[in-house]
Each structure stands twice: as C-alpha cells, then as structure tokens.
Amino acid sequence: MSAFLDSDLPPDAVPRARAGDVAAQEAIYRAFQKPVRTLARRLVPRASQAEDLAHDVFVEVLQSLSQYDGRGSFAGWIRTITVRKCLMHLRSPWHRGLRWVEGLMPPDADAAGGGPADASRSGRSLDLERALAQLGDTARAVVWLHDVEGYTHAEIGALLGGTASLSKSQLVRAHARLRELLEPDGVKTPCMPVSTNC
Amino acid sequence: MHARLDELLSLRDGAPVDARVRAHVDECAQCATELAHTGSLQQSLRALAPVPDAATDGWAEVQSRLAAARAKASLPARVAPYAAAASVVALALFAALRWTDVPAPAEPRSAPLIVLDTESLDELRSRSQELEALLAALPERPAVARAGTSVPIESLEAQVQWLDHQLTLAGATGQATGTEQLWRDRVEAMNSLVQLRYVEAQQVNL
Numbered sequence: 001m002s003a004f005l006d007s008d009l010p011p012d013a014v015p016r017a018r019a020g021d022v023a024a025q026e027a028i029y030r031a032f033q034k035p036v037r038t039l040a041r042r043l044v045p046r047a048s049q050a051e052d053l054a055h056d057v058f059v060e061v062l063q064s065l066s067q068y069d070g071r072g073s074f075a076g077w078i079r080t081i082t083v084r085k086c087l088m089h090l091r092s093p094w095h096r097g098l099r100w101v102e103g104l105m106p107p108d109a110d111a112a113g114g115g116p117a118d119a120s121r122s123g124r125s126l127d128l129e130r131a132l133a134q135l136g137d138t139a140r141a142v143v144w145l146h147d148v149e150g151y152t153h154a155e156i157g158a159l160l161g162g163t164a165s166l167s168k169s170q171l172v173r174a175h176a177r178l179r180e181l182l183e184p185d186g187v188k189t190p191c192m193p194v195s196t197n198c
Numbered sequence: 199m200h201a202r203l204d205e206l207l208s209l210r211d212g213a214p215v216d217a218r219v220r221a222h223v224d225e226c227a228q229c230a231t232e233l234a235h236t237g238s239l240q241q242s243l244r245a246l247a248p249v250p251d252a253a254t255d256g257w258a259e260v261q262s263r264l265a266a267a268r269a270k271a272s273l274p275a276r277v278a279p280y281a282a283a284a285s286v287v288a289l290a291l292f293a294a295l296r297w298t299d300v301p302a303p304a305e306p307r308s309a310p311l312i313v314l315d316t317e318s319l320d321e322l323r324s325r326s327q328e329l330e331a332l333l334a335a336l337p338e339r340p341a342v343a344r345a346g347t348s349v350p351i352e353s354l355e356a357q358v359q360w361l362d363h364q365l366t367l368a369g370a371t372g373q374a375t376g377t378e379q380l381w382r383d384r385v386e387a388m389n390s391l392v393q394l395r396y397v398e399a400q401q402v403n404l
Contacts, residue, residue, distance in 0.1 A: 038248040058260045147240040
C-alpha cells in the first residue's frame with residue numbers, strides 16, 4: 001500500500017511551516033522524504049534523476065503551502081505533486097532523448113536495483129525492481145499508480161492526458177511484460193493474446 | 199476460450215466483467231491460476247521496500263534550492279524599477295535628439311530636495327562592508343558548481359556590480375536622489391549572495 005499513508009507528521013506542522021517556521025518545514029521533509037523518494041524512484045528508475053526530482057517536489061511543496069486548503073489529506077497533496085512532477089519529467093524531450101541514448105548503451109549502476117545501498121534487499125525484490133525499471137515509462141507509471149498507489153484508471157488516464165482505456169491497456173502491457181521478465185521460462189499464455197511490446 | 203489478461207485484471211480489481219468470463223474463470227483451473235498470479239504480482243509490488251536512505255541528507259539541498267528560488271524570484275522585482283527608469287531616460291534622450299527643432303521647453307523645475315537620513319545611509323554602508331567581509335571570509339567557489347546555486351549567485355554578483363556602477367554614477371554627479379535605495383538594494387543583494395555562497399560552501403563540505 002502507498003507509503004504516504006504511514007507518514008508521521010505533527011498536526012501543527014503545516015500551519016507553522018506555512019508561517020515560515022523552518023523547523024516545521026524540516027519536519028515535513030523528514031516525514032515525507034522516504035515516500036516521496038520511493039515514489040519518484042518507482043516512476044523514474046534512474047536514481048540520480050529520481051533524487052533530483054524528490055528535491056524539486058519538496059521545494060514546490062514548501063513554496064506552495066499557502067495553496068493547500070486542507071480539504072484533502074496533506075499526504076495525498078504531496079503525493080499528487082510528486083506524481084505530477086515525475087510524469088512531467090518522463091514526458092520531457094530531454095528525458096526521452098536520454099532514454100533513446102540509454103537504449104544504445106549497456107545498463108549502469110545508477111538504474112534501479114543498482115548501487116551498494118541496495119545490497120540489503122532480497123533477490124526477489126531486486127528482480128522485481130529491475131523488471132519494473134525495464135518497462136516503458138508509461139507502463140511502469142500505470143502499474144505503480146494503479147496497483148500500489150491505488151489510483152483509478154480514470155485518474156491515471158487524466159494524469160497521462162488520455163482516457164481510462166489508455167491506463168487499462170498500459171496496465172495489461174505492464175503485467176504481461178513483468179511476467180515475461182520475471183518468469184522467462186514459465187510464461188504460458190495461451191489465454192492472454194496481448195502484445196508485450198512496451 | 200480462456201479469459202484475457204485485461205479481463206483477469208478487471209476481475210482482480212472488482213471491476214465489471216462479463217458474467218460468462220466470470221463463470222469461465224470459476225471453472226477453469228488455468229485461468230484461476232492466472233488470476234491468482236495477477237494478485238500475487240500486485241502484492242509483490244506493494245511489498246517492495248522503500249528506497250534506502252540517501253548517502254547525503256537531502257534537507258540541505260532542499261534549503262539551498264529554496265534560497266536560490268527566493269533569490270531568483272526577487273531579482274526581477276528589484277531590478278524592474280531601475281530598468282523602467284532607464285527606459286524612461288532612454289526615451290527622453292531619443293525624443294530630445296529627434297526633435298531638436300522643437301522649441302526648448304521651459305526651464306524645468308529643480309527636483310525636490312530629498313533630505314537623506316545620513317545615519318541610515320551610514321548604517322547601510324557599514325552593513326554592506328560587513329557583508330563584503332563575510333563574503334571574503336568564505337572559501338573559494340568550487341570548480342564544479344551546482345546549477346541550482348551557481349546561476350542565482352552569478353545573477354546576484356551581476357546585480358551588485360550594476361548597483362556599484364549606479365552608486366559611482368550617483369557619487370560622480372552628486373545626485374542624492376535614490377542613493378539610499380541603491381545602498382538598500384546593495385545590502386539586500388549582498389545578503390542573499392552571502393547566504394547562497396554559504397550554502398554552496400556547505401554543499402562542498404558534505
């Protein structure tokens with residue numbers, strides 16, 4: 001389930017941060033840095049870019065506190081900013097160009113699942129993270145937002161500038177491709193005539 | 199005919215599915231296994247651990263970006279009045295050169311005498327000198343700088359240079375008008391510059 005729901009923020013932190021209290025702003029950062037970084041990392045597999053985006057998310061959150069009207073949950077508001085920023089990054093021509101160049105080069109340690117800090121995670125988790133990183137940007141975003149963060153197809157379709165059908169078809173692609181990557185020998189899909197081309 | 203993956207995903211999510219598909223999955227072991235698999239994959243995704251802690255504390259970086267954003271946002275507002283004044287002067291000069299045959303206007307009234315608060319001006323000068331000393335005490339700028347801090351630092355340095363030029367001009371012509379504001383702007387710019395350079399120096403030490 002979404003890690004945003006587990007955040008532990010003092011109730012008066014938001015109004016204090018809005019009034020310019022730096023300690024309260026830091027409390028917001030400390031409470032949400034992990035879910036924001038995790039979500040950014042799941043949507044943008046390159047670690048350095050995901051960390052950079054997470055910093056940008058907090059800058060926007062702290063600069064826009066006056067726009068948070070308190071109607072929805074604060075965690076949900078931060079999550080929306082994170083998702084929007086990551087999707088904007090994935091749509092940017094710069095990122096698309098980089099993906100094209102990366103496709104010509106061998107994978108490096110900066111991609112998901114790499115790096116010494118990841119050594120503690122189990123083999124199954126690493127396999128899943130690597131498989132997730134190999135999905136197309138849209139399929140990866142859809143499977144994570146739908147299956148983990150609990151977004152509806154209509155919400156995801158709107159975020160992607162499309163319809164619920166776009167989200168549904170990308171979810172099917174993502175599941176088929178993940179299955180293919182995680183069980184290369186065990187995929188028997190006579191009843192699933194779907195394209196696995198992400 | 200077995201269920202398609204989109205139908206299995208809809209079944210998993212409790213979305214509306216054709217009753218015949220539902221009945222088939224209830225009876226077909228292969229489709230039931232596939233349905234369980236979609237649920238299992240979802241559980242595995244949800245069970246993925248959060249990313250490990252970053253090697254460096256990101257709060258310093260967020261603070262630095264916030265300071266840079268504030269400096270960037272305030273720069274146009276501070277420069278705008280001077281840009282507008284420069285435009286007016288340029289237009290006036292152009293008009294004077296263009297229509298030299300136009301009868302000379304009546305002798306303009308002298309500008310109202312502005313009595314400067316000399317104490318305040320002295321304070322501003324001394325504050326500016328203190329900030330200069332602080333800036334000089336900071337370590338040299340790194341050879342490779344972050345764009346997030348480097349760009350606003352360079353903008354602020356340019357602004358301070360421009361203000362120095364304006365202060366020199368004001369001093370040479372003996373104009374008192376606006377001098378205090380120029381010093382005030384210089385102190386503000388220097389203050390932001392010192393803060394940003396301090397943050398930049400901290401980043402290098404991390």
